[in-house]
Amino acid sequence: MSTNDFDLDQFKATYFEECAELLIDAETRLADLQHNPENVDAEDLNAIFRVVHSVKGGAGAFSFDQLVGFAHIYEALLDKMRQGEIQITEDIVTLLLSANDILTNLIQAAQNGITVPEDDFIDIKNKLNLLAFDQPISSSVEEDATEITTPEEKSAKKYIISFTPKPELLQHANEPLLLAREMKALGELTTIVNTDRLPSIQKIISDEAYFSWVFELVSDCSLTDVEEVFEFVTEDCDLEIKIDGDPKKEEISSQSTSSESTENSDEKSLETTKKQAVEAMQAPTIPTSVPAKPTPAGNNQTSQRVSSIRVELDRVDRLVNMVGELVITQAMLRQQVDNLPSELAAFMAKGFEDLGMHTREIQESVMAVRMQPVKSVFARIPRLVRELASKLGKKVELETSGEHTEVDKTVIEQLSDPLTHMIRNSLDHGIEETPEDRKTVGKPELATVTLSAEHRSGRIHIIVTDDGRGINRERVRSKAIEKGIINADENLTDEAIDDLIFSPGFSTAEEVTDVSGRGVGMDVVRRNISNLGGRISVHSTPGKGTKFVMSLPLTLAVLDGMVVAVGREKFIISLTSIIESLRPAKAELHRLSNGANVVSLRGEYIRLIKLHQLFNIPGARKDPSKALVVVVEIEGGKQVGILVDELLGQQQVVIKSLEENYDPVDGISAATILGNGMVALILDVDGLDAMARQVNHRSDPSDLEDTDTVLLSENSKSLTHPPDLAEKEIDNPLSNETQDLEVMEQN
Template sequence: MTNEEIQQIFFQECDEGLASAEAGLMACRAGDHDGETINTIFRAVHSIKGGAGAFGFTALQSFTHHFETVLDLARSGDLALDQGVMPILLRAFDVLTDHVAAVRGQGDAPDDGEVLERLKAIGSGERPIPMADAAAMDVAPPPAASPGIDLSFDLAALIGGLDQGDADLVPDTGLAARPWRVRLVPGRGALHRGGEPLLLLRELIALGGAIVAVDTDAVPLITDFDPDGAYLGWTLTVPETVDRAVIEEVFEFVADDCLLEITRDDASVAPPANIVPIVPAAPKADVGNPSVAATPAPGGQSIRVDLDKLDRLVNLVGELVITQAMLTQRLQGCGQGAIQELSDLDHLTRELQDSAMAIRAQPVKSVFSRVPRIIRELETQTGKRVRLDVAGETTELDKTVIERIGDPLTHLIRNSVDHGIESPAERIAAGKDPEGVVRLAAEHRGGRILITVEDDGKGIDRERVYALAAERGIIAADARLSDEEIDNLIFAPGFSTATTVSNISGRGVGMDVVRRNVQALGGRITISSRPGHGSIFTLALPLTLAIVDGMIVSVGAETYVIPLTHIIESLRPLPGAVKPLGRDRHMLDVRGTYLPVQSVADKLGVTGGRTNPAEAVLIVVETEDHGQAVLMVDAILDQRQVVIKSLEANYRPVDGCAGATILGDGRVALIIDVESLVALDGDTPPMLLRA
């Protein structure tokens, strides 16, 4: 494994550690935490520190060292996580996030001076000093290339100890009367398998340790020297103030490839020159204290797979679905469509497709985890007080969709805080709690995922929105619009209610971008607002962008696919069920409710389609923006899974269509975008805007 590959694993572990640390910090902020919560935060920061030292990221290593010192005080009960400490810890976490981004080449190293001083002061026992105005501590702009990493070392440096460059990481506390004695003997093949003793020694010295002996007896003659062999052993002392668990964590990734002893150093004397033969150790256990059992392996196992390989797998599964459909159609044409093997193949293909898509599925927590920091920054910039409530973080969604909803979600959160939540004074005057609430939730519903952003603010000022839209020519000055239609005006290009342009809002691009990005995913966004009570933005997104269950229909000489997630029922109308409306429109009586009948042929410009609803097949569909409607087609041909191919990438966008697919007979069929099809050709009220 190359150094770059190992580094990528470290960065992935950083992401996981930051996510768990932030969840823990938010629990501490809310007062809903225990000792294990603080331990989780400590372990995450400590792991990042260990990796930073391994790759020579000295700024990140130094910052995490002081951060974990404060966390260690908290988990030992010597530091209360009160209102004086939590803002500093949250700000330290934000700076840590920026440090990690910097070493990944995604931005410049942050200015951590003020936060670092606060951490050092707390670590030395001083009372927490309130943070300065965060406006003076803005994150540095992105990005610069990360420097190269030099992990070279020489034998003399190992025997003689470590460079003085590590001295700034050693705490000022001297050795206690009964320090820990740590004996480390790497396995013979440790270096070949990526183990680096120098990095472990640096970790122990950063904890206040000191090398007291080096065993060189196993070093061979130069003629027998193996560059990948490990021949040295070390004995160190570590202050007794350091928890044993902290020392053990230094070795948690190499415990199976070294001989490790951790004992109390009662006599404080160096060990004999001859140390036990160098052999790979058994799974991590305390040789000096057999009663301490090895740490059990976790119940679940996982491996990291390159995303390109996963994408190729999903693409091949999609091609297999197409081939299976072709085979099915050919056998049916030969009168062999009912054979058991064909049914088994269909079942196995669907299982394989479901499994492949499940591998790509990720919890939306990876996106939701960014929101707490956004809220904290907005609180500082606006002077408002906001509490974030999150639900449904474990709801899973295709990785491609998750990667592309980050920006729309950020816009919605910023909009809710800037335009929705009132200032504390305004909320008190309105009889509300001075602290506003933003609720972020995700759930599966009807084959789609719904993500809602809700606030308890002042809601949409419809009179002002209407007036601004008329003033800017977005609507006619005498237009008569419903409340829902007025609410949707905020998605108009260039529309903004902000009185001044700031780095939060006012340029008229945010909400327009939200709708465009969501629609590009095949999703929809809706608004529900009550003046004085707040607003709810709902994003309805497809679970995957690769495969969909669809109903195959014919319209004239063309074949289309309608996604099953939109279909409520299909029927041939009974006599008298279809009523005329004007010269060329019809309504269908569906159990006492009249729904508009819309001809797919007319919508998409297809000739030869049926024109009389009484002779056609009518499909009742559900839309997010327009409620229920009825699509008129000539006939239903089949129902099956289809693989979605991008029209934009392979042809060009087509109004009313979300993509294309290859049918079993090799023909290309367009997949209908029910939402936009219903909105085509003037059937949508004039205020509902389309990207």
């Protein structure tokens, strides 16, 4: 195709986006084939073929020759398979999986503007060639895919191509001129145009297609090459491609979406069109009469059914932001109702109730636009497992479930890295070293790693389970002591030992490999997940396996929160982390020897986090028995109580990033704007827990002067604090931070 007058670069981004989606589909279907090679769904093969064909078509348009070359061979094999010429076996499916991996690499390389060394995939390419064309390529010499032809395709043939665009063809950014030129590049082209459908200048519609053509192409190219010229317009035209003088190949390609053309007999369409074209050629140079036929386009055209559209994420984000502002404005207006005379207030209140309902519905609808199934992330995992298992010499089967569970796109984007790391960790550390090791302990050689997703309590849970050897607690403990993470005399629970794997710099790997073992792993995973407002916990049974549970918010844009007051400050606590709230009796409050305060709740001791102390808030209620304790769940399923003055009510708030708009603040995950226009900070309960552990010793003895003081035995890591931090100063004047933030928001 001549690209002189058509800049294709602008379409590359879209092409790569489509490739990513197509590859996910191919990967999913290949996984189905892998699980059941004896009973293959023909549609799976057809779909994979279409994926590779589309990748190849686009690659050709952008001159990604290496990608085109490989896709061509891969596609040819798939074509033979779907024709039933090659039987589907486990080996073939394995080959297809490898081919798909290579295709993915080549697409990535094309996107990065680099070329993959041919040696990297020559083995697979040879195998594909052998099956697809009965001829392996023995060397890694760069080839042009268009030169890969079967012997029968090499002699010159005359193709007769009948091409009748539908009216909307031009509106879909298709250009017959480019198609004609692309064919001209394939060989000797004769073009016969039919202008019968062209209306008068008063009736013509500027962007509708009226001409039709019969092209005669003499070329030694393959039928596939000719078909490829039209591959992006098949939905928008009636198309027939025949090879002249070869009865076997007549009617070889006929693509049309209209029922009319599919009903035509073999000869009718071409002959009719040809006749029309000849008549047109015999007509005067400029036709003297305008066809009386009804205009084929415009008002009576049947519009194509569109079930989805591609929208730039920026546009959706702008919409989400504006809806967020709408929610805030609505809340601000709602507050003004209280200042109105009572009769007017009642009337307005009803109106605001409806408005609130509609606003909420709009917000949920907009948020739903950003929701995507986690399938897009899960689809990358089978390949990862295959590659790692092969590298580590382990036999591993991946089972997935819940891949259609939906989560906000922002979460999806952040999910990939931690998930990849967890899978790597499971395969490298979780699964026994060799299949023989598994046999020795009475397990099947084939290890199973399960990846699942589910909605639970307004969050998404991603669970990675393996049936490996479980966490070796003795080893973890000794490594933690060796690295100075814990003291040798510390008495930790099993859960606390398991939790040590998330400590910075922790690794039990004897040697550093490219899979894992650098000790920069699980702590980064936890930090990343924590940054997303999520939590990760581990549950392990020695000899049986390990389960990692990631709990993440469904969205990073809005949050259902509880507004609480401490002094004159207001904070938001995520509703999903709140378990209960209570006003403790004095008898239930106790102080530990290290200065921490706890509240006794149904026989359990829950550590108190004093916001007024952490953030230096004046005027707050310091006596817990006169304040309220909001019990929240933190990392690892533990509970802490946050001391607040009062609960002001539930509210859905729009999350404003502190990192983007200000600076990170310890113990604060984000900010929001309340109905009165003031900024409120959203508490990071895990961060608060970490802060509180550091400053327990600073609790003012007067806070609990009237309470019973009980020395509790501490055998939990969560109730200890490093002695060297005992005198660390607190420097977190929240009031100043808030003031700055308000100024910033107003600006």
